[in-house]
Amino acid sequence: MEGASGQRPLGVAVLGHGTVGAEVVNIIREDALDLQERIGAPLELRGVAVRDASSDRGIPAELLTTDAEALVRRDDVDLVVELIGGIELPRTLVRAALDAGKSVVTANKALLAAYTGELAEAAESHNADLYFEAAVAGAIPVIRPLTQSLAGDRVDRVMGIVNGTTNYILSAMDESGADYETTLAEAGRLGYAEADPTADVEGFDAAAKAAILASIAFHTRVTASDVYREGMSSITAADLTSARALNCTIKLLAICERISGPDGRDRVSARVYPALVPREHPLATVAGAFNAVVVEAQAAGRLMFYGQGAGGAPTASAVMGDLVMAARNRVQGGRGPRESKYAKLEIAPMSDIVTRYYVNLQVADRAGVLSAVAAEFATRGVSISAVRQEGAGDGARLVVLTHRATDRALADTVAALENLESVTAVTSVLRLEGSAE
Ligand SMILES: NC(=O)C1=CN([C@@H]2O[C@H](COP(=O)(O)OP(=O)(O)OC[C@H]3O[C@@H](n4cnc5c(N)ncnc54)[C@H](OP(=O)(O)O)[C@@H]3O)[C@@H](O)[C@H]2O)C=CC1
């Protein structure tokens, strides 16, 4: 049957009706006429796959199914929107869709970071679109600028806050001294956190996003296992207080860089860790579930993208943008830009990365301790930028901030400090990013 536009309707299957899926289904149903105008053909919702089809979700019961695979394979489905989460089931469903020549929109960064090559090749060989704007930084357009707007430039660096849950927690701890557990539970209630919030707080979600960003920024294939990762669950109120004393805050950062290897050839570094960020840096002011991504490209210079990084409606905005693009491509009989020919750049090990360390040590409060600690830095060629003693007696602590050095030298220094007789404990080690020095 043809729509008012004269074009055959495009059948859409939405897999998942949770935080994001429910918003997407609402927009498809409520904005049907506007979408038809923008696409040039009506979108018709063929079904919504869920785990539990018995609950009332405010949509016609006949749309609901627990058989996602059968829904994807229906002949009247042209476009598949995957919003289930996880890896293996969505992989099967997305492959089934692409192999049948259906275009796919997904917000699933874990899936993409694990199987980017396989899925891109399936899309390529079956002439289908695979879009994933929502997989990185929620509502913020960052995938399309990197894959299209900057396709003719050379990107050197992408650094950002790409996880809303952890930014929500760190901002609340910093601004009001809020408690970690309470704020994490709140992030879950607000729909920011993953089904298993370990993915957020241990940096897996940000690492998956870093893999996607590095892949498209550097036209190479980077998977989640290539990303160096540290989570933020061990950050304490004391760390934030010390950061404040240095005029910094703490943010979970994803950093993707093109760096030169020892043979002069380009390599890629992708890493995620909580870092001190100077308060005057633009990323320091990004609060709550907001995300921001700073891109440095040779001709464009520095660009910054900012907005809501998590939550049902913001993420649905990015999903719908992709769905409209994929649908338009169908109407016009083509497909969007392909994955760039990939360069297979080597992954640089973390030990080669040059960074700055902040080290917090519990120490004996007696003469000679400072020089013993300083000697461990000096022996490994690490220059100290600032040292401060906090507390006295049993509560004595030394806070050391270094100048730039390789992560290898910094990590070796910390290992040596752990064995120093006058150091009772290395209480925290964080990197400092975004400083001019
Ligand atoms: N929430 C956010 O802010 C963002 C999420 N994302 C990504 O979007 C995706 C969806 O996230 P979100 O909406 O938060 O997840 P939810 O957990 O809220 O929703 C998941 C949905 O998938 C359905 N589902 C689960 N297993 C199956 C199955 N075997 N068959 C059919 N349906 C199934 C669930 O059904 P039922 O309702 O019956 O339980 C539910 O409707 C994830 O990949 C996530 O990483 C990306 C950016 C932001």
Ligand SMILES: N[C@@H](CC=O)C(=O)O
């Ligand atoms: N759990 C994620 C959701 C969006 O990707 C986050 O907190 O950023």
